[in-house]
Amino acid sequence: MANYQSLDIVRRSASTEVSPGIRNGTEMEVAKLIDVSRCIGCKACQSACEQWNDLRDDIGHHVGVYDNPLDLTAKSWTLMRFTEYENPKGDLEFLIRKDGCMHCADPGCLKACPSPGAIVQYANGIVDFVEENCIGCGYCVKGCPFNIPRYAQDDRKAYKCTLCNDRVSVGQEPACVKTCPTGAIMFGSKGAMIEHANGRVEDLQSRGFEGAGLYDPQGVGGTHVMYVLHHADQPELYAGLPKDPHISPVVQAWKGGLKIFGLASFALATIGSFIHYVTKGPNEVSSEEEEEARDEIAASKQRRTVSREVRL
Amino acid sequence: MSLHEPDAPVLRRYTAFLRINHWIAAACFIMLTLSGLAMFSPALFWLSALFGGGQPTRAIHPWIGVVLFVSYALLCVRFLGSNLPNRDDVAWSRRIVDVINNRDENLPELGKYNPGQKLVFWSQTLLIPVLLVTGLVIWDWYFYGYTTIQTKRVAVLVHSLAAILAITVIIVHIYAGIWVKGTMRAMTRGTVTAGWAYRHHRKWFRQSLAGQPPTAEPPRAGGD
Numbered sequence: 001m002a003n004y005q006s007l008d009i010v011r012r013s014a015s016t017e018v019s020p021g022i023r024n025g026t027e028m029e030v031a032k033l034i035d036v037s038r039c040i041g042c043k044a045c046q047s048a049c050e051q052w053n054d055l056r057d058d059i060g061h062h063v064g065v066y067d068n069p070l071d072l073t074a075k076s077w078t079l080m081r082f083t084e085y086e087n088p089k090g091d092l093e094f095l096i097r098k099d100g101c102m103h104c105a106d107p108g109c110l111k112a113c114p115s116p117g118a119i120v121q122y123a124n125g126i127v128d129f130v131e132e133n134c135i136g137c138g139y140c141v142k143g144c145p146f147n148i149p150r151y152a153q154d155d156r157k158a159y160k161c162t163l164c165n166d167r168v169s170v171g172q173e174p175a176c177v178k179t180c181p182t183g184a185i186m187f188g189s190k191g192a193m194i195e196h197a198n199g200r201v202e203d204l205q206s207r208g209f210e211g212a213g214l215y216d217p218q219g220v221g222g223t224h225v226m227y228v229l230h231h232a233d234q235p236e237l238y239a240g241l242p243k244d245p246h247i248s249p250v251v252q253a254w255k256g257g258l259k260i261f262g263l264a265s266f267a268l269a270t271i272g273s274f275i276h277y278v279t280k281g282p283n284e285v286s287s288e289e290e291e292e293a294r295d296e297i298a299a300s301k302q303r304r305t306v307s308r309e310v311r312l
Numbered sequence: 313m314s315l316h317e318p319d320a321p322v323l324r325r326y327t328a329f330l331r332i333n334h335w336i337a338a339a340c341f342i343m344l345t346l347s348g349l350a351m352f353s354p355a356l357f358w359l360s361a362l363f364g365g366g367q368p369t370r371a372i373h374p375w376i377g378v379v380l381f382v383s384y385a386l387l388c389v390r391f392l393g394s395n396l397p398n399r400d401d402v403a404w405s406r407r408i409v410d411v412i413n414n415r416d417e418n419l420p421e422l423g424k425y426n427p428g429q430k431l432v433f434w435s436q437t438l439l440i441p442v443l444l445v446t447g448l449v450i451w452d453w454y455f456y457g458y459t460t461i462q463t464k465r466v467a468v469l470v471h472s473l474a475a476i477l478a479i480t481v482i483i484v485h486i487y488a489g490i491w492v493k494g495t496m497r498a499m500t501r502g503t504v505t506a507g508w509a510y511r512h513h514r515k516w517f518r519q520s521l522a523g524q525p526p527t528a529e530p531p532r533a534g535g536d
């Protein structure tokens with residue numbers, strides 16, 4: 001069972017019912033802040049994630065890079081992505097970004113999901129997959145602007161970081177935060193995290209990283225996982241972190257206008273047909289036409305007989 | 313019904329094989345519509361209950377699609393020759409108001425199919441392959457690794473749009489069978505009355521007379 005109280009749900013996938021709103025605005029929004037400048041790439045967060053969530057990913061292959069595993073999987077919900085970047089001064093920078101679900105305020109996965117209640121958003125901002133409702137269609141993969149959900153080959157369901165919703169709901173920080181040895185991953189109210197990030201950004205800027213900044217992309221309404229980046233002006237440097245992520249217009253069209261167009265088209269065809277029948281009535285063969293058809297058949301038979309006789 | 317008097321002369325329109333295949337395609341199309349709409353609109357998700365729930369709906373939909381494609385491919389081969397556009401179609405289309413008002417006496421004499429029927433044929437002939445190809449792209453269980461996510465996004469949009477058009481055409485197709493009396497038996501029994509053929513497809517009626525004279529009584533089920 002999903003670990004939530006129904007009062008905490010502010011959005012529920014594929015649901016026509018209104019979510020409980022009695023408490024809206026009173027619950028604190030949480031955020032995980034990942035200070036990339038303090039990350040040493042130890043992967044302790046990956047281990048903690050596997051351990052807490054009781055996941056054991058398959059043994060992979062080493063291909064000569066630090067990334068391990070090579071990509072997020074249904075069993076690896078967070079991943080250190082390593083990028084070697086040669087800055088304009090000619091120095092090498094080793095950029096390490098902990099990738100995983102960003103817990104968007106406007107989640108593309110939730111928007112795309114066709115199964116009622118398979119994806120929920122809690123008042124604290126966490127976006128969670130409720131696995132018992134997942135039908136395994138993979139629409140969340142198409143909805144996500146960050147390429148996060150992964151389709152499991154064993155049970156045909158989609159998985160991603162839960163922001164340790166089970167821990168957060170009992171007042172603990174996520175497992176990755178708990179284990180980070182350098183304090184690069186922090187957790188708290190979104191306001192407090194932004195405030196802390198601003199201090200870090202100021203510090204980085206004073207040390208020569210003019211482009212330092214907070215990554216809290218507004219194209220998806222802001223996120224509940226944020227980064228402090230030394231190069232916030234070029235987030236793509238960090239293994240392709242999108243500069244201005246938003247739900248794809250293709251997904252918007254599919255989940256927005258097309259639904260209305262489709263239902264309108266069916267309704268128009270059906271109602272139009274019905275009205276046509278009621279006003280114009282059926283198209284029936286008249287008895288004269290049946291008679292004329294019979295006459296033609298008789299004439300044709302006669303011609304056949306005649307031609308047969310002529311041949312004889 | 314007066315049209316179906318037992319001694320009315322009838323013409324054979326469809327073979328038993330074609331009729332069975334048509335109904336396989338029709339059953340597949342309806343199941344695909346119901347399961348597809350369940351995954352298309354949250355307001356229609358309840359349709360998934362007809363297939364035993366969301367997961368079975370997701371799992372079975374593409375397989376039914378494959379069956380439809382094979383079935384339709386066979387139909388298409390049989391229908392293609394009679395559905396090529398010709399000059400009569402232009403004249404018929406210009407008199408669409410007479411068509412709507414059941415004034416068939418004002419319409420040009422036609423072969424086996426009228427332009428409305430040809431439109432059904434050609435739209436399905438175009439849309440079903442589009443649905444197959446885009447459907448394979450979003451059949452994640454087998455083909456996830458072959459395309460990018462952006463391609464899948466476009467595929468799911470095109471798949472939905474093609475399905476909407478195909479379903480709309482089929483709604484009109486079904487209505488035409490209800491509206492034009494005496495049509496349905498062509499696909500249920502394989503024959504139409506001579507009067508029906510004379511009224512709606514006179515050229516085809518005369519071609520049939522020249523080729524194969526009508527029987528005086530309807531053939532037994534499956535007897536053709």
